Amino acid sequence: VPHSSRAQEGQCKKTTVAILGGGIAGISAAQALHNASVHDFAILEYRDTIGGRAWHVPFGEDKDGKPYTIEMGANWVQGLGNPGGPQNPIWTLAQKYHLKTHYSNYDNISTYNEHGYKDYSHLLEEYDNAYDIANMRAGEILSQNLQDQSAQSGMALAGWNPKKHDMEAQAVDWWKWDFEDNFTPLESSLVFGCAGDNLTSNTFSDHDNFVTDQRGFNILIKEMASTFLKKNDPRLHLNTQVEEIEYSKDGVTIHNSDGSCVSAAYAICTFSLGVLQNDAVKFTPKLPDWKQEAIQKFTMGTYTKIFMQFNETFWPTDTQYFLYADPTTRGWYPVFQSLSMPEFLPDSNIMFVTVTNEFSWRAERQGDEKTKAEIMDVLRKMWPDKNIPEPTSFLFPRWSTEPWAYGSYSNWPPSTTLEMHENLRANNDRLWYAGEATSPTYFGFLHGAWFEGQDAGRNIAAIMQNRCVNAKESKLRECGPRRHYETLKGTSPLADYTAVNGWTANSFYDSNTD
Numbered sequence: 219v220p221h222s223s224r225a226q227e228g229q230c231k232k233t234t235v236a237i238l239g240g241g242i243a244g245i246s247a248a249q250a251l252h253n254a255s256v257h258d259f260a261i262l263e264y265r266d267t268i269g270g271r272a273w274h275v276p277f278g279e280d281k282d283g284k285p286y287t288i289e290m291g292a293n294w295v296q297g298l299g300n301p302g303g304p305q306n307p308i309w310t311l312a313q314k315y316h317l318k319t320h321y322s323n324y325d326n327i328s329t330y331n332e333h334g335y336k337d338y339s340h341l342l343e344e345y346d347n348a349y350d351i352a353n354m355r356a357g358e359i360l361s362q363n364l365q366d367q368s369a370q371s372g373m374a375l376a377g378w379n380p381k382k383h384d385m386e387a388q389a390v391d392w393w394k395w396d397f398e399d400n401f402t403p404l405e406s407s408l409v410f411g412c413a414g415d416n417l418t419s420n421t422f423s424d425h426d427n428f429v430t431d432q433r434g435f436n437i438l439i440k441e442m443a444s445t446f447l448k449k450n451d452p453r454l455h456l457n458t459q460v461e462e463i464e465y466s467k468d469g470v471t472i473h474n475s476d477g478s479c480v481s482a483a484y485a486i487c488t489f490s491l492g493v494l495q496n497d498a499v500k501f502t503p504k505l506p507d508w509k510q511e512a513i514q515k516f517t518m519g520t521y522t523k524i525f526m527q528f529n530e531t532f533w534p535t536d537t538q539y540f541l542y543a544d545p546t547t548r549g550w551y552p553v554f555q556s557l558s559m560p561e562f563l564p565d566s567n568i569m570f571v572t573v574t575n576e577f578s579w580r581a582e583r584q585g586d587e588k589t590k591a592e593i594m595d596v597l598r599k600m601w602p603d604k605n606i607p608e609p610t611s612f613l614f615p616r617w618s619t620e621p622w623a624y625g626s627y628s629n630w631p632p633s634t635t636l637e638m639h640e641n642l643r644a645n646n647d648r649l650w651y652a653g654e655a656t657s658p659t660y661f662g663f664l665h666g667a668w669f670e671g672q673d674a675g676r677n678i679a680a681i682m683q684n685r686c687v688n689a690k691e692s693k694l695r696e697c698g699p700r701r702h703y704e705t706l707k708g709t710s711p712l713a714d715y716t717a718v719n720g721w722t723a724n725s726f727y728d729s730n731t732d
């Protein structure tokens with residue numbers, strides 16, 4: 219919409235808090251506002267449904283010709299809760315709304331290479347032993363404020379140093395790290411990679427449950443919303459694409475692609491890190507450097523589940539995971555997961571293979587047919603004795619180009635710091651942020667987004683109700699605007715760049731004249 223023809227601020231719909239995005243963070247923020255008696259809010263959502271990256275679609279068909287529901291995005295409740303300990307809020311919702319899930323047993327895995335089944339499961343154990351050591355080291359680095367490193371160097375120092383040509387070890391490395399984090403160990407922070415894993419499994423539990431509920435995983439988000447939103451609630455604006463966010467100390471005005479606008483005292487932006495990184499939304503004024511740096515510093519991965527239905531289950535029916543070591547390429551269709559089991563989608567003949575980043579983008583670019591052919595080639599190598607038919611249904615999402623997500627979930631690269639993350643999480647005047655990526659403890663998870671929505675909603679309500687003035691008494695953990703750092707310092711002062719340290723050239727001299 220050209221600037222001149224769009225609605226002026228005075229014509230904008232007024233609300234107290236504008237919630238940008240109807241994923242779990244947005245709905246959780248709305249719930250927190252509702253619980254704090256702030257009922258005047260508006261949720262602006264791009265798509266025709268709430269749920270965000272908890273997104274399901276129909277796929278294939280059952281014996282009666284009815285399609286199954288499969289999850290393109292979030293699929294596991296990760297970390298449930300132990301008796302007496304805190305419970306993952308997603309698990310609380312799952313129990314409340316009788317979500318159909320089953321224990322995902324990562325130990326129930328068989329190993330394969332290009333010649334078929336081959337037992338290299340001892341490598342799984344080797345990895346785990348080294349991980350325990352690296353994990354302790356990560357704890358020391360965090361608690362003693364030492365310098366971070368990549369997960370790859372941390373693991374190498376702990377005794378797991380897979381050779382470039384040892385493709386079985388490379389497959390194990392992928393399964394144990396990339397499968398969860400979306401990025402390679404080289405691309406991930408040791409400290410925050412370990413922390414991200416531990417904080418969920420230690421706080422809640424090390425059990426993950428896989429969701430096969432035919433209502434879809436996001437039924438939880440819809441049910442949660444229905445406790446405070448009426449049917450056709452006018453505060454929920456679906457099919458509304460935010461194009462520009464104008465923020466200041468006095469309020470926030472949001473301009474949408476259909477020319478409409480909303481002016482609010484506060485806003486909570488829950489758009490994914492991918493949306494922020496891809497300039498899909500214009501910020502006015504331009505976001506300050508410290509915020510832009512934080513947005514670009516963290517990484518947004520692409521995690522792709524490629525679903526296939528066959529007319530038979532030709533793979534073993536007692537195994538959940540099948541790890542494949544390709545002879546030349548790490549990450550090449552590395553793990554297949556069976557859903558055709560009594561506890562998941564019995565007799566469905568459905569399996570899926572997961573790829574990440576480079577291999578996700580590649581599959582997205584080359585399209586279905588080529589991708590399918592490559593997978594069939596792998597399957598025929600894994601089960602050389604079987605006559606494997608072509609799949610009857612084949613489907614995968616294009617997360618990296620979805621204009622409302624631009625990727626799957628975020629990660630912390632090596633040498634990230636908590637300060638850098640505080641900058642990602644900090645508000646810009648009256649514009650706040652929440653979502654999976656703003657959670658330092660549970661980034662990448664639904665529960666991370668849930669907690670962040672609660673936190674932003676509660677904080678804004680407290681500021682508006684003047685409760686931050688007496689924050690201690692009101693037992694708010696932290697109240698008021700969030701801290702940010704204008705500059706983040708490195709560790710080496712310029713004076714250290716000397717010949718004694720091997721720095722023999724002048725950093726500021728340039729012999730080229732042009």
Ligand SMILES: Cc1cc2nc3c(=O)[nH]c(=O)nc-3n(C[C@H](O)[C@H](O)[C@H](O)COP(=O)(O)OP(=O)(O)OC[C@H]3O[C@@H](n4cnc5c(N)ncnc54)[C@H](O)[C@@H]3O)c2cc1C
Binds near residue numbers: 238242263
């Ligand atoms: C493939 C995949 C697998 C995953 N697996 C798991 C898992 O097993 N377990 C787990 O806990 N987590 C998993 N996650 C992560 C989990 O899905 C996310 O952490 C969580 O859904 C993020 O919620 P959110 O509210 O922060 O963001 P989102 O769900 O992205 O919500 C943001 C909302 O903003 C909307 N939006 C974006 N741009 C605009 C715009 N311009 N205008 C208006 N609206 C806009 C979007 O449509 C979206 O609804 C997975 C994610 C993916 C993609």
